[in-house]
Amino acid sequence: QSMLTQSPSASGTPGQRVTISCSGSSSNIGSNYIYWYQQFPGAAPKLLIYKNDQRPSGIPDRFSGSKSGTSASLAISGLRSADEAQYYCASWDDSLSGVVFGGGTKLTVV
Amino acid sequence: QLQLQQSGPGLVRPSETLSLTCTVSGGSISADSLYWGWIRQPPGKGLEWIGTIYQSGSTYYSPSLESRVTISVDAPKNQLSLRLSSVTAADTSVYYCAKGYSHGPVYFDSWGQGTQVTVSS
Numbered sequence: 703q704s705m706l707t708q709s710p711s712a713s714g715t716p717g718q719r720v721t722i723s724c725s726g727s728s729s730n731i732g733s734n735y736i737y738w739y740q741q742f743p744g745a746a747p748k749l750l751i752y753k754n755d756q757r758p759s760g761i762p763d764r765f766s767g768s769k770s771g772t773s774a775s776l777a778i779s780g781l782r783s784a785d786e787a788q789y790y791c792a793s794w795d796d797s798l799s800g801v802v803f804g805g806g807t808k809l810t811v812v
Numbered sequence: 813q814l815q816l817q818q819s820g821p822g823l824v825r826p827s828e829t830l831s832l833t834c835t836v837s838g839g840s841i842s843a844d845s846l847y848w849g850w851i852r853q854p855p856g857k858g859l860e861w862i863g864t865i866y867q868s869g870s871t872y873y874s875p876s877l878e879s880r881v882t883i884s885v886d887a888p889k890n891q892l893s894l895r896l897s898s899v900t901a902a903d904t905s906v907y908y909c910a911k912g913y914s915h916g917p918v919y920f921d922s923w924g925q926g927t928q929v930t931v932s933s
Binding site: 704749790798799801803806 | 849851858860864872873874875908915916917918919920921923924925926
């Protein structure tokens with residue numbers, strides 16, 4: 703059972719804006735930054751968002767992150783078929799003194 | 813641009829020790845502000861953090877694995893290592909090494925290619 707909760711699936715049509723949510727607690731999201739990773743089948747994860755809303759170099763501004771209280775969201779605008787992947791949220795947990803990941807959300811572009 | 817190349821056996825017997833190596837190229841493993849982690853992913857499941865080692869030598873391990881795991885750095889060889897003892901079938905996973913930099917302990921911006929490790933007799 704992951705300490706961060708994500709919906710198992712999400713979907714959208716090309717061009718649409720979709721949001722993927724991540725719910726945690728006061729010991730993780732509530733007091734620490736949220737990070738988002740994208741993973742394609744058979745590939746290593748890729749960092750999409752760090753420190754709640756920052757994008758690493760090379761990540762398009764179609765991807766954006768936000769945090770409120772003990773929840774966070776990843777928004778993808780101008781959805782493309784190439785965005786079809788698994789998305790994971792992650793944070794530091796003070797009670798565990800460790801990194802915790804969400805269970806992942808599989809995004810389907812229909 | 814640092815690159816991470818993983819190596820190690822793909823099959824480990826139950827009760828034995830899993831050992832993986834991650835060789836860093838394109839820069840020094842000891843460069844300022846870098847830290848190194850291991851993350852694993854069981855078949856069809858999500859990501860699980862194993863642990864992180866910092867330049868100071870300090871290590872943080874997942875509480876669920878702490879009694880069995882050791883992460884170390886061999887600076888002259890530019891290598892990161894993972895050892896996980898007393899493995900069981902539940903340790904069957906793809907194992908990833910990853911590089912972190914400065915932006916918090918959850919920031920991993922370069923990853924190895926992954927190593928599929930199966931625990932089976």
